[in-house]
Amino acid sequence: MASISSLGIGSGLDLNGLLDQLNDAERGKLEPIEQQIESQQVQLSAYGELQGALSGFQGAVSALNDPSLFQSLSADVSGEAVQAAAGSDASPGRYDVEVQTLASAGSYATARLEGIQTLDDVVVSGGGELQLQFAHADNEGGESLPISIAADSTLADIRDAINAEQTGVSASIVNDGYGYRLALMSNETGREASITGMDWGDVTLADGVGFSDTATAVDNIGNDAQLTVNGIEITSASNQVEGAIQDVTLSLTQEGSSTVNVERDTRAVREAVAGFVEAYNSFKGTTGELTAFDSETGQAGELLGDSALRTVESRLRADLAGGVGQGA
Incomplete structure (x- = not known):
């Protein structure tokens, strides 16, 4: 059977041409719609730019409208003995600070252990409670905290048992060149938090193990910070001193003198105003x-x-x- 390769064969009409003209006419109807869609997309993109400029300007206005901005204070420090940060309730003024002593953490090291050659050697054959002694001021005799020590513990086991209890000290092992010592450092500064000793009386040392009579324990009691503010003597267990100056935190860095000037923070206001001007100009540039x-x-x-x-x-x-x- 013969196939038809062209419309209108036998009729004399150019039906293919008519079909193309109909298609062109239909596509012509879509062109205004496509142009309208493109125009709307361009307009939406422009609205997005406008919204971005408005959001930036709104943020600058909010920052400038914050009442705390005009109540903020800054602490200007001369000298290297302290650093200072002022809160909103601080009182403007000049404060002369003299740091006599920085706060330090206490430390304690046992006498040298004799009779062990490696950290794998057993130190305690019979378990019990090892007492850590602290120099808390609310207890004239100090304070003792028990640490459970298992039988057949090595020096490393004892160290790990102390650290696991989170007693306020960090335990480590020191080799002084002739033997091992158990060393403890208070995690907090100040005299009250100092570790002052260890009582081994409830545990049984392994055969041949003992503490040296010559390389004795080393006890360093921690110090409280001593300072004066405008001549007033102040003691602090920490080098972060709060309350010595109303709503001002002093960070003690070294012994010496510093002057702290608490004043209105005009820099923050200037920066907020500059941000407002910049955001407004940016908005005007975008709209332009x-x-x-x-x-x-x-x-x-x-x-x-x-x-x-x-x-x-x-x-x-x-x-x-x-x-x-x-x-x-």
């Missing part, structure tokens, strides 16, 4: 580009003549003018 018209090329900004943009600019001008009027 979106509403521009080039008479030579005939090219117009995406939002030229847009009523929403005109409303935004009008309300913004009114708000700024109203703010100036209230402050005048």
Whole structure:
């Protein structure tokens, strides 16, 4: 059977041409819709730029409108003995600070252990409670904290048992060149937190193991910080001193003198005002580009003549003018 290769064979009509013309006509109807879609997409993109500029300006306004901005204080320090940070309730003024002593953490090291050659050697054959002794001021005899030690413990086992209890000290092992010692360091500074000793009376040392009579224990009691503020003597267990100056935290860094000037933080206000001006200029620059018209090329900004943009600019001008009027 013969196939038909062209429409209209035998009729004399150019049906293929008619079909192409119909297709062109239908596509022509879609062109305005496609142009409208493209225009809407360009406009949406322009609104996105406008929203971004407005968000930036709104953030700058919020920062400038924060009451705490005008209540903030700064602490200017001369000298290297302290660093200072002022809160909102601090009192402006000048404070002369003299640091006599920094706070330090206490440490304790046992006498040298004799009778062990390696850290794998058993130190305690019979388990019990090892007592850590602290120099707390609320207890004239100090305070003891028990640490459970298992039988057949090595020096490393004892160290790990102390560290596992989180008693306020960190235990380590020191080799002084002739043998091993158990060393403890208080985690906090100040005299009250100092580790002052260890009582081994409840545990049984392994055969041949003992403490040296010559390489005895080393006890370093921690110090409280000693300082004066405008001549007033102050003691602190920590080098972070709070309350010596109202709502000012002093960080003691070294012995010596410093002067702390607490004053209104005008720098923060200046930065907020500069941020406001920059955000406003950025907003105006964006709106200028979106509403521009080039008479030579005939090219117009995406939002030229847009009523929403005109409303935004009008309300913004009114708000700024109203703010100036209230402050005048």
